[in-house]
Amino acid sequence: METKLDKKRMENVRRSCGLLNGIEKDDIEVTLRSFSKWNLDVLVKEDGNQEKWWFTGLYGSPYLRDQNLVWNLLKRLSQ
Template sequence: METKVSSKRMEAIKRQCGFLNGIDIDAIGTRGGLSLGWKEGLNLTLKSFSKSYIDVEVANEDELDTWRFTGFYGVPVEQKRRESWDLLRFLKSKNNKPWLVTRDFNEILFSFKKKGGRIREERQMASFREAIEYCELYDLGFSGQ
């Protein structure tokens, strides 16, 4: 998740939540920052990370089946979002295991999903949809706020 706090502060928050293991990337001021925490007994292997993502491989208890998890933070500046989509494509090219991406892409797939604020340009959403399709990702939706 995007933390907006230092990794030192995030470490304390993770411990309070019972996550004994984790990876933190510092926020720059009050922007960005990522954290991935997990409890004992889960076998994760860090594959790569940057200010925009944390990419791990998760092994099931039998360690025979593995899958990939990526926490992703899209560039908030509209003119630079293509960098995020290129990064997503790059991450897809590095592995063919089942893949779950949780995120703040800072983009929407369709204009009807937007409530309030400035209207999104169709070309921006189309570029995002193309990246999602290329990566074989599907929006699972959400419930609640």
């Protein structure tokens, strides 16, 4: 979902959530794998847990002309 908050208000939200550098906390390691104007793909490892998990955020463009690009990106990310 797109945010309508300006930069200063988003900084306040980030700090109140305890996030460093925007997306990670002290006890969570976040490794950026890829990003584009349509996606954010990260690998997440929590302290005390040996398992890692993926988070992929995807923005589906409202424009029909972008439909194939976004589907191809999603297919590639699923591999």
